[in-house]
Amino acid sequence: MEVQTTRFGRVEFAAEDVFCFPEGLPGLAACRDWVILSEGNDAAVAWLQSVQRPEIGLAVVCPRRFVPGYRLRVARRELVPLELDTPKGALLLAVVTKTARALALNLRAPVVINLDRRLGRQVTARGSLPMQHELDNTPALKKTA
Amino acid sequence: MLVLSRQRDESIVIGEEIVVTIVDIRGDKVRLGIEAPTEVPVHRREVFEAIQAENLRASQLGAKEVRGLGQPRSTACSNARRG
Numbered sequence: 001m002e003v004q005t006t007r008f009g010r011v012e013f014a015a016e017d018v019f020c021f022p023e024g025l026p027g028l029a030a031c032r033d034w035v036i037l038s039e040g041n042d043a044a045v046a047w048l049q050s051v052q053r054p055e056i057g058l059a060v061v062c063p064r065r066f067v068p069g070y071r072l073r074v075a076r077r078e079l080v081p082l083e084l085d086t087p088k089g090a091l092l093l094a095v096v097t098k099t100a101r102a103l104a105l106n107l108r109a110p111v112v113i114n115l116d117r118r119l120g121r122q123v124t125a126r127g128s129l130p131m132q133h134e135l136d137n138t139p140a141l142k143k144t145a
Numbered sequence: 146m147l148v149l150s151r152q153r154d155e156s157i158v159i160g161e162e163i164v165v166t167i168v169d170i171r172g173d174k175v176r177l178g179i180e181a182p183t184e185v186p187v188h189r190r191e192v193f194e195a196i197q198a199e200n201l202r203a204s205q206l207g208a209k210e211v212r213g214l215g216q217p218r219s220t221a222c223s224n225a226r227r228g
Contacts, residue, residue: 007208023186027197028204045214056204059211080183096211097203103211106203109196122200124192131199135214 006055007047008037018051019113021120022081026109031056034120045096048111063094063105066135070094072110078123082114091115095122097132104132 002012013035024031031050037057038046044065050056063070072092084090091113094105107129113120149157156166162182169176179187188196 022184025200026188026193027200045211047208058200058203059206059214061214077183077187095200095203096206096214097199098206098210103214106196106199108192109199122196124188124196131195 003049003051004054005049005057007057011035011037011049019118019120023121025122028056059096060093060111061096061105063092063107063110066105067107067133070107073126074123075126082112082119082121083117084114099132099134102134104134106131107133
């Protein structure tokens, strides 16, 4: 299988590499099938690339790498479609977004992936976590002057 | 919009599987209990709309914009690939 992505050109993948998000993502409901593009274990950023829409890709990071102590509290109901009983054992990813000043992480609505079942879902965390947690020293913050 | 009057502990049924119950009413705040199949997402509207907007904004990010955080390679993650 392959997709001609807008950002990275042609990407080949096996059917087993695809993660199914049965509901899509909020705002991207038609995007059910995704692959993860990454440089390797050391890269801080990976891309969640839509299979259906070549122009849709979301930069994702491990939130704890940027926000030590980040912990997902989520209603049990949210994890049932992932066939997960607890968040443990799941891949937890924060979507990178941006504000007028900096890159930011959506800590309120992280993506949770069940690697074994190849299932994913964007969940809404309990509590008052920010949807735009601005990152210090991100490229957008660097002064050009 | 369909408008129905309900009292505390009364419910409405949507389709065969969704039940919304008035759990509590205090002043201008109403607490709702929602029973729905787990595959039906349930969101507070303003939160859902904010997530939608954030995802669409995030999907506009270019690869160069996040390069300072790390650089992806254009090959699929192969940890589940089978020979």
